[in-house]
Amino acid sequence: MVKFGYTINYVNNVDDTLSFFENAFEMKRRFITDENDYGELDTGGTVLAFASHELGSTNFTGGYVSSSESDKPLGIEIALVTDDVNSIHKNAMLYGALELKAPEIKPWGQTVSYIRCPAGILIELCTAIQGEL
Template sequence: MRNKDYEVLYTILYVKDVAQSVAFYEKAFGLKQQFIHESQQYAEMETGGTTLAFASNELAKSNLPQGFQENSLSNLPAGMEIAFVTDDITAALSRAIEAGAVIVVDAKVKPWGQTVAYVRDLDGIIVEIASQM
């Protein structure tokens, strides 16, 4: 059932370097850049129904004058994740690690039958790599 009032259209990740994040997600997960602003402060990736976007920390600071916790591999990850579904967890995990992702939890089968692995991207954001449910 679809909510007629609200629809998730964007997931926006705050990152240190937007162009670097675009290049990483292209290499690690095979995504394609859809749009990058000439300022290099904002970009969008082609992902299907929901757009994955990156905003620079500087842009985030202008939007959130009270501040926010910046994503970083040197800090504990934020209490959120993004997830990609694939038919080949082993190959996807290897590709992500080869691109610079840091493994958090190797692939394992959950009690409900789904295989799931977790990595952190260049900014320390948790990315789930999972099989279909």
């Protein structure tokens, strides 16, 4: 059996990225290395983590596409579920997020917005779909 354990995003500054998620979304820091090159947030069963580009370059000698260097967001997102998309969206903007799409109600009743955090990561803020947690 395979279990989904981590999503790791490579960023310019791990500590700053953790701080953004702590401030904008009231998440708690779970771990950061003494070198500040890898850190995790306490998000429940699956870990949301960040690693420095320097650490990433040791794993991928051929390089990779950096979300912070790309003019457009990468074709992958982190979805954060909340009961109040509007206020969380506004709060994220206060801490430096770039609005990509303001909150809107989808035809199936879910409220969804899109932002790009200061590290360049695409984030969907959404309410739960009927029947989810």
